[in-house]
Amino acid sequence: MSEMQDLYQEIILDHNRKPRNFSIPAHANHTAVGHNPLCGDQITVLVELDGGVIKTIGFQGAGCAISKASASLMTEAVKGRTIDEAKVIFEGFHDMVTGVAGAEPEALGKLAAFAGVCEYPARVKCASLAWHTLQAAITEGPTTVSTE
């Protein structure tokens, strides 16, 4: 069972069952849509940016447990952070789930729950979809992203 728990940690199952910030912020001024055409996952990330700070954030959509929990935990991790801080967290998260040597899951707080994903290359896109979508929402450029 340890393999199962490595990937499906209790915190991931909890956020899958009860996603946080699964809502549309009333004053959202940035949004983007992310698709994973391979599994049909679709997520919309909505952000209220205030002077370069993520004041509120919410998401909508459907997906697997990994992608849903990742979106939920992401919203908690970046709320109240500046755009630059959010980017640093994403870089750390991305290194962790893709198994980059020297990645430091400890520095990521609750997001360290996704450390097991690097053992499942087929699931890396599930874990990073919300993050790519957030990045598209808060930076200049296209507001639709796809994992393919």
Next chain:
Amino acid sequence: MTERAQPIETAADLRADMLRLREEFPALHQRVRGRPLVYLDNAATTHKPRVVLEAMTRFYAEDNSNIHRGVHALSVRATEAYEQARSTVARFLSAPSASEIVFLRGTTEAINLIAHGLAHCRLRPGDEVLITHMEHHSNIVPWQMACKQSGATLKVVPITDNGELEHGAVERMLTDRTRVVSVVHVSNSLGTVNPVREICALAHKVGAVAVVDGAQAVAHMAVDVQEIGCDAYAFSGHKLMGPTGVGALWARQELLAELPPYQGGGDMIEVVTFEKTTYAKAPAKFEAGTPNISGAVGLGAAVSFIEQVGLDRIHAYDTWLLERATEQMQAIPGLRLIGTAPGKAAILAFTLDTAHPHDIGTILDMEGVAIRTGHHCTQPVMVRMGVPATARASLSLYNTQEEIDTLCRAVNKVKEVFQ
């Protein structure tokens, strides 16, 4: 002459023989994540028996050479092996002539060849191409491209909630402008077996070309293209225990003569000058360049293997296993089978009320069970069934009752995790 009575094979004998055949597939005998592999992804690709691996190795070790126009011994042997494979495939499909068999990369390339050719020689603005809602993307997209190029319209036969073509819909949707009817024999995402014989007869009534995508059919049932009455039939080698990268298209001689070449190059010509080139006759016309010779040899060996086992026996065993699997899976609360047409093939697509198909697939993998998850290249079917994706277990002659038990145990584990 007295007829010798054939000993009647019991169901138990049949199961014992399939278990013995399982030993012929080296890749099945391995452990995955510490557990014995349970391979239930046969609709994606099947494993290969030793005779196929050996035929391909032997070709490269002994006969390797380029085919056609070679005067040396190896080239003659390679040509014979390649053309022998063509004859084997012709016999397998009950095709009237081996010259009607074109070796291609697979079903996808075969349908592209037909669609591309018909866009040139038959389809005109206002014409219609009829497909069904359960087609694989490979029998949708080439026709969309052909329609775009020619100005024809794509029409889609609707399907029912259990995954069958709507009764009477094909007949209703055919018009005097229908030029092509292209339909899947066995659906890869629902398992539905379509009444291709009736569909082809209806297509011919309005003068349309009838194309059948046989990718999922050939490994599970005897196919006789003359009995079906189609004009073209395509399949891939790798779903039939042969190698990847090779498949075959059968088409009526007259149709092959009418279709323009798909690619230009060596081997598909008669005479080339800078002013003018004349093309070879089919099948060479459609086999430009050095083909997948070892692949064709492997495919020939796979077809011979299947013929030796016997498609009637494979079908009987498949059906028995499918019934067991269906019964056991239907007993799991919260499990919904997607595709429940009567007489369906051994493909079990399903969803769980509490877990996404991708999570099902990952947890099954942890138990050593290989299934496929996603849209199975049939996105319109997913939309029609109201699901983002499904988990799909697809069976082959080497699967066992014990493996079905393992699958169901693993699905119950998924349910424990996602209570």
